[in-house]
Amino acid sequence: MELTDIRHLLNSNNTPNSIEGVALKAKLAELTTLSNRLRAQLEEVEDQIAQYRGVLSIMRSMPCEILSLVFSFAFEVPLPLDRAGRDVLLTFGLVCRNWRNASLLNHQFWCGLIISPGDLRDRESYEKIVTWFGRGGHFPKSLYLLSPLGDPDANGLLTSDTTLKLLTQGPVLDHLSFECEDTTVLDKFVHSFYRVEGVEPLKRPWDSLRSLEVIISGGVVDGWYFHTRGTSKNIFFSLPPIISFSLRFPNQHIAFDSDLASVPSLKLGIPQSLLGRLKSLDITCGWKGPHILSILQSCRRLESLTVDMDGMPFDEVIRPSMPLAQPPQFLPIRLAKLRVLRLQNQAKTLRLLDFLITPALTTLDISMQGCDASAKQPNCDWLVNAIIGLIQARSHCEDTLRTLRLHDMTFNDPGDLIAILAVQPALRSLTLDKINLRIFSWFWQSPITRDTLANLVNLSVLQISLKDSYNIMKEIFAFFKGWVPRHCEVCLSFQEALIPDTNAAIRCWKGMYPELLSSWEDMGISFSIVP
Known part of the structure; x- marks a missing residue:
């Protein structure tokens, strides 16, 4: 039937007869076939348009240097990279050649590695680690030997053949961080480097280290272990010539179990030659006894110092027999080059500051454990006096101190916080983190606050x-x-x-x-x- 015979139906409400119905269905099928063909052609054209636009896109023409910076911001895995982070980075590199080149260009991705026991089960683990570091060029390399909490293979990570080969024959390392369960494992780990045959001493990655972090998470086995008698048995005499040292001990109740009587008299035995080289020291040691003071006496070149007391009040850390007045054998501890001082997990008092002279200090960071900074504690300096005494009375660093951070403390009297700021006229950066300020309006409206923070x-x-x-x-x-x-x-x-x-x-x-x-x-x- 001709189209003219059914055209009148398209513009009316008339009901088609049987013959007209057949004609309409045939025409509908014809139009549907044409529509599908045109739609397929349209999709093909749109795909081509998308391809051409992709070729001309800014992302494709973006320099690899900028794209690598974009990766740095888009990369949600913190650096250095663990196994999951490395998988994400390698996936980025599979997108296209430009993305791979951009990922290779960002050396910070390739210069640090977190190795866990599971990474060493692969027979080619050593070669893979060396290849990864090789992509970091000549930039300083950092290796972190860390184990998940409760991992039964934690100690095996330190004593594995791959770890030993990395630190005796592998690429040059700038920083090494490792955790061990107790001092027995630490002893075995450190002295294993000196039993490797065919490797020339002083040319091992272990000997090239400039920065070292040692984390002891469990017990201290055998008190003699840390004493200075017999340098061949003291691990600190076997350390490389580092200039940055992070040493973290557990709480004394964990480290020594029930044998706490000998803790105050224990000697860490860190040689003065090592301490004298250090420019950075980060130590966690909440043990009774003047261990920290003894160490600091030899750290004359320090530029950065972090002391974590693990919540132990300093009055309990020094020997109980030591009078509250500063003992002559620890006076003065002058750190002439110290620029950054961080005190973490302090409790009750800041008496450690009473032993220090820091004339070049630029950054002061103090974290208490929710203490009342305005409380006048009997027979000892309270927090405000300790800070003012360090800055104004002994160090005279008012004009050099640029950065102050105070964390987790309460000021019932805003005048105490104002007094701390008043001795820092050159302050440029102020952080008040978890500070409970009872009358905050007085603090912010004080003319002294305005004058002190004028250069903020x-x-x-x-x-x-x-x-x-x-x-x-x-x-x-x-x-x-x-x-x-x-x-x-x-x-x-x-x-x-x-x-x-x-x-x-x-x-x-x-x-x-x-x-x-x-x-x-x-x-x-x-x-x-x-x-």
Whole structure:
């Protein structure tokens, strides 16, 4: 039937008869076939358009140097890379040749490795590690021998043939970090390098180390082990000529079980030749006895010092028989080159500061365990006096101190925090992390606070209680109201999961100063709220 015989049906509501119905179905099938063919052609054309656009895309023309930086920000696995992180990086490199070249160009991906016991089960583990480091070029290499908690193969990681070969015949290493369960494993590990035949001493990766981290997670077996008698048995005499040392001991109750009587008289036996070379020392040792003071006496070249007391009050760490006045044998400990001082997990007092003189100090970082910084404790210096005594009375470093971080402490009297800041007129960066400030308005409105922080370029107020969020933002904005326009980065964070966002901060700003037409950006302030 001709199309003209059914055309009238397309523009009317008439019901087609049987003959017209057959004609309509035939035409519908014809049009459907044509539609499918055209749709397939359209999809093919669209695919070609996408290909051509892909060839002309910015990503394809982006230099590998920039693409490698994009990888650094997009890469959600922290550096150095463990096995999972390495798998992600290798997957990136499989996308295309440019992505592979970009991943190879970023040497920070290839210069650090976290090795676990499972990585050494492969027969070619040594070759794979050497190949990985080879992609890092001539940049310093870091090796981390770490085991998951409770891994039965943890000790085998240190004594494996692959580990021994890496540290005697492998690539040159700048930093080594390893963890051992007890000092017996540590002894076996360190002395294993000296029993390898056919390897010339002083040309091993072990001997090229400049930085070393030793983590002892379990017990100290045999007290004599650390004593200086017999250098062949003391592992510290067998260490390479490092200039950066991180030494982490467990709590004394874990390290010595029930035998705590000999802890104060124990000698670590670290040779003065090693301590005298160190530029950086990070030590965790909450044991009774003047171990830390004894070590620091020989660390004359230190530029960075971190002391973690593991929650042990310093008055209990020094010998019980030692009077509270500074003992002559530990006076003074002058660290003339020290620039960075971090005290972590301190408890009750900061009496360690009473033994130090740091005239070149630029960064002070103190973390307490929720102590009351305003409490006047009997028979010992309280926190505020300890800090002021270090900065003003002994070190005279008021004009060099640029960075201050205070963490996990309470100031019932804001005047105490103001007093600490008052002796740091050159302060450029201030971090108040988990600081409970009872009367925060007085602190932010004080003229001394304004004068001391006049040169501030970075202010971080972190782990704020949510109930205080609006008031703290209000007081900080009030502090900046008379701010001479210049750059300052301000960052806030809150303890609770539900936090105010930047819009809440904008409402707070406008609610306080409706007469101000300028935003904080116009005043040179970069404001952010982070989790």
